[in-house]
Amino acid sequence: MVKAGAVLQVLPSRAAPRQRRFPWGSIGYWVASLLFIFVSVFPLLYALSSSLKQGRGLFSPALWPEAPTFANYSGVFAEQPFAQNLLNSLLVAGSVVTLSLGLSLMAAWAFARVEFRGRGLLLMLILSASMLPQVAVLSGMFELVRAFGLYDTLGALVIADLVLTLPFTVWVLVTFMRQLPKELEEAAAMDGVGVLTLVFRVYMPLLWPALVATGLLAFIAAWNEFLFALTFTLSTEARTVPVAIALISTPSGFELPWGKIMAASVIVTLPLVALVVVFQRRIVSGLSAGAVKG
Amino acid sequence: MLLVLAAVGGWPLLRTIWFSLTDSELADLGDYAFIGLENYVGEYGLLASPEWWQAVGNTLLFTGLSVSLETLLGLGVALLLNQASRLRTLLRAALLVPWAIPTVVSAKMWSWMLHDQFGIVNHHLLALRVIAAPLAWTADPQLSLFSIVLVDVWKATPYMALLILAALQMVPVDCYEAARVDGVPRWQVFRRITLPLILPGLLVAMVFRTLDALRVFDLIYVMTSNSRDTQSMSVFVREQLIDFGLVGYGSAAATCLFFMIALLSIVAMGLLRKTFERAAA
Known part of the structure; x- marks a missing residue:
């Protein structure tokens, strides 16, 4: 890719004489x-x-x-628990990222390094889980959430969001882990290192760029998630920001308070946009690794 | 990890399919009777419901329109991004902006811009005399689905463009070199070299977007709520399941959507495999 880009940059100057007309x-x-x-x-x-x-x-x-x-901004925080909603979103997205990276790092090691029967099939099954329509698990998940007594809590959202993030974090990390040399593992085995140490001490530092990319994608997915957050929370204090924004209304209920909605939207979006612009190369590589090799 | 995925993905899915064969209701999930396929083919079953078929039609129309527009525009943007230029970094940063904005937020932003009385879109169209009277973009049943498609295209084209760009960058430069030496016109280069070589990547991107568009929820729910004219299958499912509390019936609809998507994925995988084999040969 790098090579192709470098050559392409040379091309326009060579082609220039022909385009001189207009x-x-x-x-x-x-x-x-x-x-x-x-x-x-x-x-x-x-x-x-x-x-x-x-x-x-x-x-x-x-x-x-x-x-x-800035009246709209102060209004958003004064009239509803928007600070709480922001904190909720951060907590949910943070735990989802940590959990899905930790779990999928181990899974990726198993898929990339351990030979076992049905490996390809299982990997296919995981990929197909990412195609799962969210509503298809809605009633089953609702029951599960209630059974654990997690209804209207952030725990419900963390569990539910894992369905969305795990398939692609596993998939992307497997493709990256396959590119690492096998000798690493042999050396580690020589030194008598356990599996967990191997995964978290040897592979994790090497996969750092891939982890940043997938972590960001998982963070964005969890931060933006709406259907589960809307369904599994009831009280305004347990809402995440997308739900809070979708449900902002005036006490009178006539015209929507557009100024405040836009203020809330800006608060939610600017950090994301900043993150994305800063890490654009990483994100692009993560997105295409997940898709092109599928 | 597999256990976790099975617990959060597989188990609820199986429960949903099971619920679809019962008459359970939201108020008391434990108390239900097995009623077989009544939710599907019964007198008041899904297949006899005009609302369900309307939702199916809306979803298919939405998917067809938005995926084809996104493919065309995405291809164009990817070609722009593939040019070396001073604008490239800026272009890529701009590309990621709509993609990173939460769907709920983009739905709200566009609802505001498309507002029938105070919206900036109507204001400028009126000023340019393109339209004579303000249009109710999201309320008019003739228009609302197209407004939703517009917002989806705005939001999802970047994703499409990125995937196509990844495919474009894998085209060997020698091919272009050879074509230039032979003096092949630009359009022919695109049609005979670029397009066939990126076709597998393009198809993968289209399949991804199609499967994604079929389960659309946030955008439609936020822009037009539960309105029948734009309701997608996912919105229909949630309305039945949560708003009406009909867990059995809603689960039946969810199961239908699931099997539709599963079937389509299997067909698509088969087709893709064929294309890849042909590309490799």
Whole structure:
């Protein structure tokens, strides 16, 4: 991939003499690219702008608010347990990431290194679990959650979200672990190291980039999850942010408080966008490792 | 780990299928009677329900429209990203923005932009005289499904583009070199070299998106709630299961959706395997 990219960068200069007549191609490229960037980013900018407007100002389409105010932001925190909701989301996403990385690291080791019957079939089964429609496990999960007395608690969401994250964390980590040299393990066996030490002391540091990528993907999946969070919580204090945002309404119930909804949306989205932009290379490699090799 | 996955995935799935053969209700899950296939083929069964078929139709229309648009646009964006340019980093960062935004948030953002009275979309379309009167993007039954498709395309095209880009970057550079030496026109290069070589990757991406679109829930639930005109199969299931408390009936619908997706995955896997073998040969 690196090689291909390097060669491609050489190409335009070689092709340049032929395009000297009129650069239609590069104009088209710039127009299309800028249009695409605009369309991708504009809704977020507009949400940011709306979140700073209040009262009648909200109904003006101007991108730059006339009298910027943070009233919507303080309102979100004052009128409902939004801080609690944020904390819930963080707790759920954090535990989901930790659990699914720990579990799938062990599973990935088994799939990549241990020969056993039905390995391919089992791996296929795990991959197909990621195609599972969430509603198909909804009633069974509901029963399970109630049986454990976890209804309306964050534990229910952690358990439920594992269905979403485990299949792809296992899948991606297996593809990465297969690329590591077998000698490592032989050396470790020579030194008489146990399996757990091997997995967590030898492989984990080596797989660090892959772990960051899959961990981020799992974090985003859990942070954004809506259906389980909506169904398995009841009280406003147990909600995660997506549910809280979806259910924001005015006491009178007539028109939705758009300014506050946009403020909450911005709070939830900006950290994610920042994370994603910082780690963009890692995320892209994680996403394509999960799909291309499938 | 397998035990955990079996416990959180396999067991609830089996319970759902079992519930679908009973008349259980949400209020008391323990108290139910086995009623066989009554939920499916009975007088008030799923297969006789116009609402269910409407949900099936909505889901299929949504999936067909959004996946084909996403494939076309995703291919275009991937081609843009595959060019070496000063814009590339910015382009990739912009690409990840819609993808990273939670679905609920993008649904809300777009609902606000598409608001019939105060929305910026109507405002500009009116100013440009494209439309004569404000359109009720999310409330008008003729329009709401298309608004939902629009938002889904906005959100999912980046994912598609990334997968296609990964396929594009695996095309050997020699092929392009050889084509240029022979003076093959650009369009022909794309059709005869690029497209056949990325086809397997493109198909994988399409299958992933299709399976994902078939179970759509968040977007539709947040934008139009339980409205019949846009209800997808997943929204239908949740409405029956939780809002109406009909666990047996809702589970039957969920089971149908599950088997549809399972069947489609098996067919798709078979087709993909064939394409890969042909590509390898």
